[in-house]
Amino acid sequence: MSEDLVRGRLHRVLERRLRPARYGERVPLTVTAWHAPGEPVDVATALGAGYEPFGAGERWGPPWGTTWLRCTATLPAAWAGRRAEAVVDLGFTGVGPGFTAEGLVYSPDGTPLKGVHPLNRYVPIDPGGAGGVGVAAAPLTAGTRVDFLVEAAANPTIHQPYPWAPTDLGDVRTAGREPLYRFGGAEVAVVDEEVRALVADVEVLDGLLDVLGPTEPRRYAVVRALTAMMDRLDRSELTGAWSARTARGMLAEVLRSPAAPTEHRVTAVGHAHIDSAWLWPIRETVRKVARTVANVTALRASHPELVFAFSQAQQHAWLKEHHPALFERLRAAVADGAVLPVGGMWVESDANLPGGEAMVRQLVHGKRFFLAEYGVESDEIWLPDSFGYSAALPQIFRLAGATRFLSQKLSWNQTNRFPHTTFWWEGLDGSRVLAHFPPVDTYNSDLSATDLAGARERCADDGRTSRSLVPFGWGDGGGGPTREMLEHAERLEDLEGLPRVRIGTPAGFFAAAEAEADDAPVWAGELYLEVHRGTYTTQAAVKRGNRRCEHLLREAELWCATAAVRGLAGYPYDELDALWKEVLLYQFHDILPGSSIAWVYREATQRYAVLERRIEELARTAMAALAGEGRRGLVFNAAPHARDGVPAMGAAAAVEAAVPHARRADDGRIVLNNDLVRVEIDPRGTVVSVYDLVAGRELVPAGAAAGLLRLHADHPVGADAWDVDEHYRAAALDLRDADSVDLAPDADGVPAVTVVRTHDGCRFTQRVRLPAGAPRVEFETTVDWHVPQRLCKAVFPLDVRADDVAAEIQFGHVRRPLHRNTSWETAKFEVYAHRFVHVGEPSYGVALVNDATYGYDATRHVRPDGGTTTVLALSLARTQQFPDPHADQGTHVFRYALVCGADVSAAVREGYRINLPPRTVVGGDDVAPLVTADGPAVVEAVKLADDRSGDLVVRLYEPLGDRARVLLSTTERVRDARLVDLLERDAGPAESDGDGVRITLRPFEIVTVRLRLESGP
Known part of the structure; x- marks a missing residue:
C-alpha cells in the first residue's frame, strides 16, 4: 500500500474511530438559557435571572450578545468510580479558537472554572466540587448531581479567510440583531483515558x-x-x-527512539497571546482574559509541569477588578511558579509610535504592578507581535532593569529575511540587550512536528546557538495551552527526528542562551518590520489623541509638581496614575496602529476627548495656583526650550512681536514676509517659493510646490488597515486647483492664506502662515473626506542634496539613508517619525515638524539642471475598509511646519514647540522654572516621585547624538541628589554643588535624577 493511502487510512481512523472513542457512555444535560439584554452582566446577576428550556439546534447570540446556559443532570449510579466530563458545543464554527463563540464555565455558587472554545469543550466532573464540577475530574459517586453555568459570548467571526472584506459586524451599533449561532448541545460522558x-x-x-x-x-x-x-x-x-x-x-x-545528542533544543513556554483589543472591543478582552486564566489554572491541576507566560499588567489588573476570586487563583499560581508574569509592560504596546516618556511609563506601570501584586520582576521584555521596534528601546529596557528581549514579528518581513535568531541588539546610545526571535515564527504554536522542525530549520545562528524558545497555546481568547498540547510535549521530550522539547521558563531559556552568547552577532539600530507600514497612519484621530495626551501629561506633571513643591497645591498622584494607565492602554499594538474594529475606535476617540479635558483641568488648576492674583497675561511654556521671551518650563508676560507683512502682487501671487522667510503662493493656492532671506536661498525647486496635497489610490495586497504597498505610488493626483484663495489675518492678527479645494466629494482646507520672528512656514490642513481606499500625503520638494533623513524617535533620532543601494533600504519606502524629520547639506538644513502624524516617505532625484530635489511627504490619513469599514472618513486637522535653515537641534526645539503650544493665564508675577538645564540636553519629564515622598524626579536626555556636559538647576534648595533608574530606584550619587547637579551625557543617553528638597509637599 502506498504511503499516501496509509496516511489517508490513518486520518480516517483518527477522525472516525479513535477520537470518538475517547468518550464512552453518555447522558444528555438538561439545558436552560437566559439571553442577557445589552452588555455583559456579572455572575451574581445571571444566577438570579429567569431561565427557559433550551435545546440543541436553537439559535442564540445576536452579535456581541451574551447567553447564559444552565446545564444540569443526575449521572447513572453505575458510573460510580469512573471519571467523566461534560462536553459543551455552543455551535462552534470551523474558525479557530478566539474568533468565534466562547464561554466561561461557572459552578452554581458563581466560581469560575474554565473556558470552552472549539478545541477545548470539556468541563471536568468532580463530585466533591460545587455542582459536581471542578478544575479536574475525580472518581464519580453513585448518582452524582451535575449543575453548572456557561457564560456564552456571541462574538462574531470577523477574521474571515483572506481576502478580508469590509463588515459592519465590528460595532455593536451596526452589527444587527440576527442570531449568529445554533446551539450544538451538551452532555456528560465517561472518559476512556x-x-x-x-x-x-x-x-x-x-x-x-x-x-x-x-x-x-x-x-x-x-x-x-x-x-x-x-x-x-x-x-x-x-x-x-x-x-x-x-x-x-x-x-x-x-x-522510545531518542533524538540525536546534537539535536536542537526547544524550551516550550505556555502562552496565550491576547490582544487587548483587536477584532473585539476592550470589554470583550476582559472576558477573554478571565477564560484564559481559568483554563490555565485549571489545567495546572492535572498537568503540574505546565508553566504559562502571562504578559500585560493591564490584563492582570482587569482580572483583579472584575474577577477577584479568579485573580486570587492567579496569584497562587504565580507563587508556585505555574504562571510567570513576563514582559514588565502595562500592555504589549506598539513600539514605534508611543513617545519616549510613554514607553518609560509602559515599563514603570507594568513592573510596579507585578512587584506590588506578586513580588516578581521580569527581566524579559515580551513583545512578540508589535510592528517593529525603535532603536531607543534597548536603553529604555536596561534603565527599567530588563536585559532580555523576545519577539518574532520580523519573521513577517516581505523582502528580507532577518538574519539572526539570538543576538545582541544595540540601541542608539550603545546599550545592548540579548534578543531572541523564536524561529518557530509564531507565538501560538500547537507544538506540532511541523512547528518544531521549522524552528530547527529556521534557526539562523546554528553553530553559535543550539536552542530556541517556542511559545505554545491558543491565543486571542483561545485559552492558552491545552491538555492535548501537554500530552504531545511529554512524547516530544526526546523523540528521534525532532528537536528535544522541554517545558521551561523564559528566564531559564535566556540563562542558557546567555551562556552561549559570547560570540553572538550584533544588530545595531532599529528593527524595521517590512510590512504593516500603513499602521503609521491609519486611524488619524487616535494618533492625534495619543500625541495630544502624551504632551498634556507632560504639562500636567510639570505644573502640578511646580505648584506642589512651592506649597501652592497638592500633587494629584492618583489621578495622574489613572490617566497615564488609560493612555498606555490605547497604545496597545492593535489600537494605536489603527488595526482594530470600529467599536474600538468609537470608544477610544470618545475617551481621548475625556482624557484631554481631565488632563487640561489638572494643568490649568496648577497654572492658576502658580500665576496667583493679578491681571497680567502670563504665557506658560511647557516646552524644554525658551521662546518669545518666555523661559523654558516657566511663565512670563507675553512679548509683543512685529506682525509679518503680506501683499498681493500684480500677477495674483500672494507674498508673505516676516523678514526671515518670504513665501509666495500662486493664484491656484500652491506654495511655489519659500525663500530663506537670512541664507539667501530658495528651497522650492522651479516648477514644484511645497505642502502640495497628493492623493494616492491605496489598495494593499494584504490587510487594509495594516499595509501600504509600494505600488501605491503608481497612481497619484496632485490637488493644485483651488475653489478659493483668501488672504486675511488670523486670530493673532498674523496674515494667513486660506485655500479651499474640493475633489470627489471631499473638501481640503489649507491655511498657510508665517509667524513673527521665526524662520518657519506653518500649515494647518483640514481634510474632510468620504472616499475609500485613499492615502493623502502632504508633499515638500526641497532643493537640498541630502544623504539621509534624521527622523525623531523616542529620546533621539535615527538616520535613514536616502539611497536605495540594497534591498534593506528599498524596503523602507514608508517609515515613521515622531515630531520631526530633518534633511540637510553640511552647512544648511530643513526640518519638517508636525503635531500629530507619524508616517512619511523620503525620496530624492537629480534634476535636468544637475541639482538634487529631496522630497519629504507626510502621510496624513488613509481611508481603509477592514477591519473598520469607515476608517478615517470624516474631518481631520493636521498641523505641520517647514523650518528653514534648521540643524537637528532646531528640529528638536521646533518639534516640541508645535506640540506644546503656549497657554495664557491671568495672574501676577512671572513664574520661574522649577528646573533648568543648560546646554543641548532636553528635560523630558518633571514630576514628583512615585513613592509619594515629595522628592522631585527629573528625566533628561541628549537629543543630538553628541556628548554633553549639563548643569541641572532648580529654584529650590536641594538636600540630596541621586541618580535613579526608571522605577526611581537608587543608582548612585549625582555630582552636585551649590549651583546644581552636573551631568555628563553620552550620545542619546537618558538620565533620571531624584532630588530631595529642603521644602516640599
Whole structure:
C-alpha cells in the first residue's frame, strides 16, 4: 500500500474511530438559557435571572450578545468510580479558537472554572466540587448531581479567510440583531483515558511523518508501526478483542527512539497571546482574559509541569477588578511558579509610535504592578507581535532593569529575511540587550512536528546557538495551552527526528542562551518590520489623541509638581496614575496602529476627548495656583526650550512681536514676509517659493510646490488597515486647483492664506502662515473626506542634496539613508517619525515638524539642471475598509511646519514647540522654572516621585547624538541628589554643588535624577 493511502487510512481512523472513542457512555444535560439584554452582566446577576428550556439546534447570540446556559443532570449510579466530563458545543464554527463563540464555565455558587472554545469543550466532573464540577475530574459517586453555568459570548467571526472584506459586524451599533449561532448541545460522558493516550501517541507520530524525509529509515519504521496498529484494530473489530493498551504497546518502540545528542533544543513556554483589543472591543478582552486564566489554572491541576507566560499588567489588573476570586487563583499560581508574569509592560504596546516618556511609563506601570501584586520582576521584555521596534528601546529596557528581549514579528518581513535568531541588539546610545526571535515564527504554536522542525530549520545562528524558545497555546481568547498540547510535549521530550522539547521558563531559556552568547552577532539600530507600514497612519484621530495626551501629561506633571513643591497645591498622584494607565492602554499594538474594529475606535476617540479635558483641568488648576492674583497675561511654556521671551518650563508676560507683512502682487501671487522667510503662493493656492532671506536661498525647486496635497489610490495586497504597498505610488493626483484663495489675518492678527479645494466629494482646507520672528512656514490642513481606499500625503520638494533623513524617535533620532543601494533600504519606502524629520547639506538644513502624524516617505532625484530635489511627504490619513469599514472618513486637522535653515537641534526645539503650544493665564508675577538645564540636553519629564515622598524626579536626555556636559538647576534648595533608574530606584550619587547637579551625557543617553528638597509637599 502506498504511503499516501496509509496516511489517508490513518486520518480516517483518527477522525472516525479513535477520537470518538475517547468518550464512552453518555447522558444528555438538561439545558436552560437566559439571553442577557445589552452588555455583559456579572455572575451574581445571571444566577438570579429567569431561565427557559433550551435545546440543541436553537439559535442564540445576536452579535456581541451574551447567553447564559444552565446545564444540569443526575449521572447513572453505575458510573460510580469512573471519571467523566461534560462536553459543551455552543455551535462552534470551523474558525479557530478566539474568533468565534466562547464561554466561561461557572459552578452554581458563581466560581469560575474554565473556558470552552472549539478545541477545548470539556468541563471536568468532580463530585466533591460545587455542582459536581471542578478544575479536574475525580472518581464519580453513585448518582452524582451535575449543575453548572456557561457564560456564552456571541462574538462574531470577523477574521474571515483572506481576502478580508469590509463588515459592519465590528460595532455593536451596526452589527444587527440576527442570531449568529445554533446551539450544538451538551452532555456528560465517561472518559476512556487509555484511548485518549493512544490518540496522543498516534497524533505525534502522524505529525512526525509530516517532517521526516521521504527516504529516511525512521520514516519506514513509523509507517510500519502505525500500519500494524491499524491492522490489529481492524481484526479486533471482528473479534471484539480491541485494547487501546495493546495498540499503544505496538507504538511504544518508535516513540522510545531518542533524538540525536546534537539535536536542537526547544524550551516550550505556555502562552496565550491576547490582544487587548483587536477584532473585539476592550470589554470583550476582559472576558477573554478571565477564560484564559481559568483554563490555565485549571489545567495546572492535572498537568503540574505546565508553566504559562502571562504578559500585560493591564490584563492582570482587569482580572483583579472584575474577577477577584479568579485573580486570587492567579496569584497562587504565580507563587508556585505555574504562571510567570513576563514582559514588565502595562500592555504589549506598539513600539514605534508611543513617545519616549510613554514607553518609560509602559515599563514603570507594568513592573510596579507585578512587584506590588506578586513580588516578581521580569527581566524579559515580551513583545512578540508589535510592528517593529525603535532603536531607543534597548536603553529604555536596561534603565527599567530588563536585559532580555523576545519577539518574532520580523519573521513577517516581505523582502528580507532577518538574519539572526539570538543576538545582541544595540540601541542608539550603545546599550545592548540579548534578543531572541523564536524561529518557530509564531507565538501560538500547537507544538506540532511541523512547528518544531521549522524552528530547527529556521534557526539562523546554528553553530553559535543550539536552542530556541517556542511559545505554545491558543491565543486571542483561545485559552492558552491545552491538555492535548501537554500530552504531545511529554512524547516530544526526546523523540528521534525532532528537536528535544522541554517545558521551561523564559528566564531559564535566556540563562542558557546567555551562556552561549559570547560570540553572538550584533544588530545595531532599529528593527524595521517590512510590512504593516500603513499602521503609521491609519486611524488619524487616535494618533492625534495619543500625541495630544502624551504632551498634556507632560504639562500636567510639570505644573502640578511646580505648584506642589512651592506649597501652592497638592500633587494629584492618583489621578495622574489613572490617566497615564488609560493612555498606555490605547497604545496597545492593535489600537494605536489603527488595526482594530470600529467599536474600538468609537470608544477610544470618545475617551481621548475625556482624557484631554481631565488632563487640561489638572494643568490649568496648577497654572492658576502658580500665576496667583493679578491681571497680567502670563504665557506658560511647557516646552524644554525658551521662546518669545518666555523661559523654558516657566511663565512670563507675553512679548509683543512685529506682525509679518503680506501683499498681493500684480500677477495674483500672494507674498508673505516676516523678514526671515518670504513665501509666495500662486493664484491656484500652491506654495511655489519659500525663500530663506537670512541664507539667501530658495528651497522650492522651479516648477514644484511645497505642502502640495497628493492623493494616492491605496489598495494593499494584504490587510487594509495594516499595509501600504509600494505600488501605491503608481497612481497619484496632485490637488493644485483651488475653489478659493483668501488672504486675511488670523486670530493673532498674523496674515494667513486660506485655500479651499474640493475633489470627489471631499473638501481640503489649507491655511498657510508665517509667524513673527521665526524662520518657519506653518500649515494647518483640514481634510474632510468620504472616499475609500485613499492615502493623502502632504508633499515638500526641497532643493537640498541630502544623504539621509534624521527622523525623531523616542529620546533621539535615527538616520535613514536616502539611497536605495540594497534591498534593506528599498524596503523602507514608508517609515515613521515622531515630531520631526530633518534633511540637510553640511552647512544648511530643513526640518519638517508636525503635531500629530507619524508616517512619511523620503525620496530624492537629480534634476535636468544637475541639482538634487529631496522630497519629504507626510502621510496624513488613509481611508481603509477592514477591519473598520469607515476608517478615517470624516474631518481631520493636521498641523505641520517647514523650518528653514534648521540643524537637528532646531528640529528638536521646533518639534516640541508645535506640540506644546503656549497657554495664557491671568495672574501676577512671572513664574520661574522649577528646573533648568543648560546646554543641548532636553528635560523630558518633571514630576514628583512615585513613592509619594515629595522628592522631585527629573528625566533628561541628549537629543543630538553628541556628548554633553549639563548643569541641572532648580529654584529650590536641594538636600540630596541621586541618580535613579526608571522605577526611581537608587543608582548612585549625582555630582552636585551649590549651583546644581552636573551631568555628563553620552550620545542619546537618558538620565533620571531624584532630588530631595529642603521644602516640599
